[in-house]
Amino acid sequence: MNIEKILQEELNLKEFQVVNTIKLIDDGNTIPFIARYRKEMTGNMSDVILREFYDRLNYLRNLKNRKEDVLRLIDEMGKLSDEIKIGIKKAKTIQEVEDIYAPFKPKKRTRATIAKEKGLESLAIDILNYRIKDVKIDARRYINEEKGVNSEDEAIKGALDIIAEIISEDAHIRKIIRRIALNEGLIISRGVKDEKSVYEMYYSYSENIKTMAPHRILAVNRGEKEKYLKVKIELPDENILEKIKSKYIKEANSEVSRYIEESIEDAYKRLIFPSIEREIRNNLTEKAHERAIKVFGENIKKLLLQPPVKDSVVMGFDPAYRTGCKIAVVDKNGKLLDTATIYPTEPQNDIQGSKKVLIELINKYGVDIIAIGNGTASRESEIFVASLIKEIDKEVKYIIVNEAGASVYSASSLANEEHPNVNVSLRGAISIARRLQDPLAELVKIEPKHIGVGQYQHDVNQKRLSEVLNGVVEDSVNSVGVDLNSASYSLLEYVSGISKSIAKNIVLYREEIGNFKSREELKKVKRLGPATFVQCAGFLRISDSQNPLDNTGVHPESYDVCRKLLEKLEYTLNDVKCRNIKDIDDKVKEIGIDNLSKELNVGIPTLIDIINEIKKPGRDPREENMKPIFRSDVLKIEDIKEGMILKGTVRNVVDFGAFVDIGIKNDGLVHKSQMSDKFVKDPMEIVSVGDIVDVVVIGIDIEKKKVSLSMKGI
Incomplete structure (x- = not known):
């Protein structure tokens, strides 16, 4: 199979894009690096398309390997025919390959294998191929008490079991039934409990398989798992049986045909339908999982890329009832200043005592914003905070913050490293405050599946969920860039090419030697070799480097091109540092981007990226996103x-x-x-x-x- 051709057609790509991208992936380049710094080679493919490309490439390679395995296994049995070769060559999915291989697979003991052990296979083949006229007479030849065949009826019954299995393993028939099922089949659910529940709409429900939305599939699955629903697939049985009969019945109304019809009905009801039902439901669930994972990933990406709230002292407010609300105040850089526990909610309702504590903290540290977690007791806490704000002279706003994963972070080894002397219960409030100041830097400390919002994410394939979400976090981190001298190792390990151990080595280097003075200094970090440097350097920022390009997304490999560009346009590196790159668009337009590209011997996409980067060194792309809403009063x-x-x-x-x-x-x-x-x-x-x-x-x-x-x- 020609994997490159398939990818080209499916993703609507050109040949050079496919060939180059496969080589880049096979050479160990990360998706963020390929998307950002190899645009000429990929034809400007985005990270989203590259992720899709990567997944599809892996599937097609697995399909190719499975085809080769199946061909080898059937050949070793001495049963490989030209028809089988053609069928496997044409197969477009692993499922189709498995259907072809099914008759040759080593089997558990079935009714058919038991019948074969009794020597009834030739009788079955004779019946199926209409080689006999009177089945009962022919069956007498197979009576053998030693093998357990005591009568002609037992011989016939065993032969029909073999025929049923042959029909059930017919790849062509299964393909037809699968197509009919997907186009005409229904999913039917019935309630099994006489009580109110979130699944009531599915107590008497049916829908076409082809129109059922992913979230309804997952809802029905969960209802079935929790024993509120009984779910089944309903197919047009008569239509399907006629399709099977049209292939296997050759003489209408003959005695042999009557026996074959009996085998067809048995094959369909006992073997084919249950198998197809399982397969369809598994496929629907898999697609629903992919959709749920995609939704979850998109939501997490937006959560991670929310604009940071800079230059504000923030009070993190982790709401609760009986155990009290946990408070943490952090300075403008996220450093912990103070903590407290107050009890403004049920059952204590210590409103006045709680207000006194918070007012003291607000005045002592100059709190600008109160970030309230959105979990249990959130709205009661909001009412309390809104009342408090009215009583103080200082202008303080509040905001509701997604606290998902805060408790997971609190108990993590990372939280213990960061705050060894702070009680576990208070660490969640620190996380809530910091995730307002810099959502990306704080949220990467938590396993992605614990921080997002979506639908049925706990029901999906967790391995696949982790793979996709780690990719989302990786793309998000690298699209923003990371401050090399302040980033935690939990943030650094998401940078292109950097492993957890190298991330820790970077932090260790900072602690022992001091801040990095240049990107070039990265090469001194233990185990950070030339290949890793190429992958990560462009995504790391050094704000006070002597070379202002170290504070941009310009990759070190393009520094010479950038210097030549600046010289050509009559700018200096100092102009970049001072953000004095004025009128650059007019100058580029006057010369022409094509002419500049040729003169500097650089691709147009890379040249455009360089121009955009030197306009705004240290630029945070998140600042262009919508700013959060701050409130001072509450609605009911x-x-x-x-x-x-x-x-x-x-x-x-x-x-x-x-x-x-x-x-x-x-x-x-x-x-x-x-x-x-x-x-x-x-x-x-x-x-x-x-x-x-x-x-x-x-x-x-x-x-x-x-x-x-x-x-x-x-």
């Missing part, structure tokens, strides 16, 4: 009226819509039908986690504490 659901227009923050995006924080206890839902006047297939095309949106209230359910929102016509 009773304050909300239909028709009100509110500003909110998107907290979660799922297949059916988006949940928006409008300042009340529970997030409101904008169903995808309310996102636009046009049809919305994927809500992620309209909104992302962290977006600030205007919404209108279109429905309020006080009893269920639910608010329906719309983005239409605003």
Whole structure:
């Protein structure tokens, strides 16, 4: 099979893109490095396309290897025919290869294998090929009490079991049935408990397999797992049986045909249908998992790339009831200043005592913002904080922060290294405060699956989830860049080419030798060789380096080109440092980007990147994203009226819509039908986690504490 050709056609790429990208991957280059610094070779493929390319390349290579294995195994049995060779060559999926291999696989003892042991295989083949006229008479020849065949009926029964298995392993038939199932089959679910639950809509439910949305598949699966639902696949049985009969029945109304029909029905009901049902449900679940993982990954990416809140002293507020709310104050650089525990919520309700503690901390350290975790007791804590703010002279705002993973971080070995003398229960508040100041730097300390928002992420394949999410974090970290002299090793290990051990060596070097003066100095770090340097250098920043290019995304391999460009355009490195690269776009336009590219002997994509980088050294791309909403007062659901227009923050995006924080206890839902006047297939095309949106209230359910929102016509 020609893997390169398949990738070219499937991903709509040119031959050079495929050939070069495969070589880059096989040479050990990371996806972020390829996406950022090898654009000429890949034809400017994005990190998203490169990840898809990488996954598909691995699948096709596995498919090719499996084809070779199956051909070898069948050949070793002496049963490899031209027809089998052609079938395997044409197979486009591993499942198709396995279907072809199924008749040759070593089997557990089945009814058919037992019948073969009794010497009934030739009788079965004679019946299937219409070589006999009277089955009963012919069957008498196979009576053998020593082998356990005591009558002609037993011989016939065994022969029919063999025929049923032959039919069930027919790759062509299975392909037809699979196609019919996917186009015409239904998923049917029935409730098995007479009680209210979140699965009530599925108590009497059916839908076409081909239209069932991923989130409904996962909901039905979970309902079945929790024993609220019984789920099955329903297929057009008569149509399928006719398809099988059309292949195997050659003489209508003959005695032999009657026996073959009996085997066909047995093969379908006992062997084929259960197998196809399992296969279809597994495939649907796998695709639903991929979708859920994609949604989760997209949401995490937006969470990681939220703009940092700089130059603010932040109070982290980790809400709770009985055990008290944990407080941590950090300075503008995230350094811990102080901690406390207060009890403004049930059961203590020590409002005044709690206010006294916080006011002292606010005045002592000049707190600018209070970051409240969104977990248990969050809204009660918000009401308390809003009341507190009204009583102090200093201008203080508050914001609700996603606290997912804070408790996981608190108990981690990393948290223990960072805060060995701080109680575990207080570390979550530190994380909440810091993730407002720099979401990326703080959230990378936590395993990705614990920090995101999505749908059914706990139900999906955890290995695949980790693979995808680690890729998302890696792409996010490298798209922003990392300060080499302040980054923790947990952040550094996501930089292209840097392993956990090398990340720790970088931090150790800083502690022993001092801050890095240049990117070139990285080569002195233990185990950081030339290949690793090439992969990581462009993503690491040194703000006070003598060479201002060390504080940009310009790769060291392009420094000479950059210097020549500056000279050509009559700038200096000092102009870069002082952000004095004015009118560069006009100068480039006057000369022409094509002419510059040829003169400097550099590709246009790389040249454009260099120009953009020297315009804004030390630029943080996250600052271009929407800034968070800070509040000073709180809303209750009773304050909300239909028709009100509110500003909110998107907290979660799922297949059916988006949940928006409008300042009340529970997030409101904008169903995808309310996102636009046009049809919305994927809500992620309209909104992302962290977006600030205007919404209108279109429905309020006080009893269920639910608010329906719309983005239409605003």
